[in-house]
Structures are given as structure tokens and as C-alpha cells.
Amino acid sequence: MICEVLHYPDERLAEKSKPVEEITEEIKELAAGMVETMYKEDGIGLAAPQVGALYRLVVIDVSGPEVRNDLMTLVNPVIVTAEGSCDSEEGCLSVPGYRAKVKRSETVTVKAQDLEGNDITIEADGMLAICLQHEIDHLDGVLFIDKISRLKRSMYDKKVKKWMKR
Template identity: 50%
Template sequence: MAILPICKYPDPVLAEKCAEIDRVDDELRRLAQDMIDTMYDAPGVGLAAPQVGRAIRMVVVDTAEDDKRGTPMVLINPRVVAKRGQLVWDEACLSVPDYRADVVRASEVVVEAGDLEGNDLRIEAEGLTAVCLQHEIDHLDGVLFLDHISSLKRAMYRKRRLKQLRRDGQ
């Protein structure tokens, strides 16, 4: 078990379009387990590979209620293939410290992906799981939830974050 450092905005890896994964091996399985451990430790309900500095198309998600957590999904090369409805969700992100915002998302999604055993998955989700899947898959395309809010709110956060980084000597 390894807790990985989480990349924080404005780290350039968070803006990269991630590479497709062409094979699952022991190194990828170890990374997936480390990402799961990191997600639970943070604590969060989802984590994408670029958030731990790896520009590859893998996410881990566990949106179960607290007492039922422990069965995460590991999705390889996930993609949203269908969306329905609309909702507004108060989102936060492990890579965007000290900020939350209302984001408009599809209320239901269908996601296709692979798993660590090479099986094809088709996931139909709604509510929190639908939002989480959209949020994490966005990361694989270099999109943060900040990109879904107004340019004014985004600029205000960016200014505050950069000021904080300068103050912390980073």
C-alpha cells in the first residue's frame, strides 16, 4: 500500500489529454491499488491517474455510502457513451484545494470501460455516481470542474490559488 502525492492545480499534468492504456500488467495493477488507497486516505469518492501524476486513462471510483465503501471500480479507458437529464451538483476536487462550486452535469450516464482483468464493462449510473464518473473522465481529457464554472469565478480562484502558492514559497 502506498499513498501517492496528489497533484494540485495549476500542475500542468492536470491539463493534459491522457494516453490510452493498451495493456494491463502488474505495474498498472499496483498503480490502481495505490490510487484506491490514496482515494480512501484523502478521503475522496473518485481519483483519476493524472491526479497522481500519470497521464494515462484510468480512474478509480467508490461512491457507496460510508458503511458500504470498500468495493471500488477501476476503469481503464472509460468513456461516456450516453447522457440523459441534467442536474446541478456541488462539486469539489482533491486537486483543487479549498474550493467548491455548483456544476451542471448529466443526471444519468452510460460509461463503457475495461477492468483490470481485461473485461469490458458497461455502467449505467445516476446521481452521485453519474457526477463522479463525469468528473473523473473529464480529468482524462485535461478538464477540471473549474472549466465548467464561469470565467469570473475561475479567474478569482486562480488568483487566490497562485497567491497562496507564492505565500507558501511554491
């Protein structure tokens, strides 16, 4: 089932998510809806808060958008190590019509669970490392535009205000 993606400045996007205590059918259905939504929107990642569910749950597939063959569903993901630094050009399904350079760690190690409750560890670099950081930020109520300069942020905020008046 396709989920509605929340858009900035929706205040729910700034809320911190709670851990998934038990992987229930409801959580599995939420994850399935998030995957369907991410693919429909040609995204490479989606966090539960972006669809109004304050759970520590993300779906990622950086193989797309033409081919989709590397889906990851991560429950309670945590970055345990982060090294190096790089600039990444980012966009977001919750921040439509805007892209900006963001400083990220070059490599990360993430621990999480899959939908069966199995512990998994992901060592990532490149696009996957950036996407993991971006989606885990959502779980803490942080958008990529929270990491850009005040000037760029105020320019984007002005655009959003114009769009909202329409």
C-alpha cells in the same frame, strides 16, 4: 503505496491521457496506489492524471467516506450516452479548498474494462453519474473549474496565487 496528488495549477492536470494498451502489473500497482490515496484523502474518485500518470484509468467509490464497499476500477472508460441535466456541487482532490456548482448530465452509460480486462457497462445516475463524468473529464485534461463562470474561476485563481506565495 500512497501517491502524491497533483494540485491546480500543475500543467500536467491539463494534459490528455493515453489509453491503457495492456493491463500490466504496473497498471495494477498504480490502481492500488490510487485506491489507497483516494481513501486516505476521503475522496470518492481519483483519476490517474491526478497522480501524475497520463493513463486512462480511474478509481471510484461513492459509498464513503465512512464505509467503503463499492470500489470500481475502470480502465479506458468512455461515456457512450448522457441524458438530462443537473447541477452538482463539486470539489476535487486536485483543487483543494474550493467547491462550485457544475452542470452535468443526469444519467450516463459508461463502457470500460476492469483490471482483469473484462468489458463492463455501467448505467448510472445520481452521485455515481456525476463522479464518473468528473473523473473521465480528468482523463481529457478538464477540471471542474474549467466548467464554472469566468468570474468564479478568476476569483479562485487569485486565491491560488496567494497560497503559492506563502
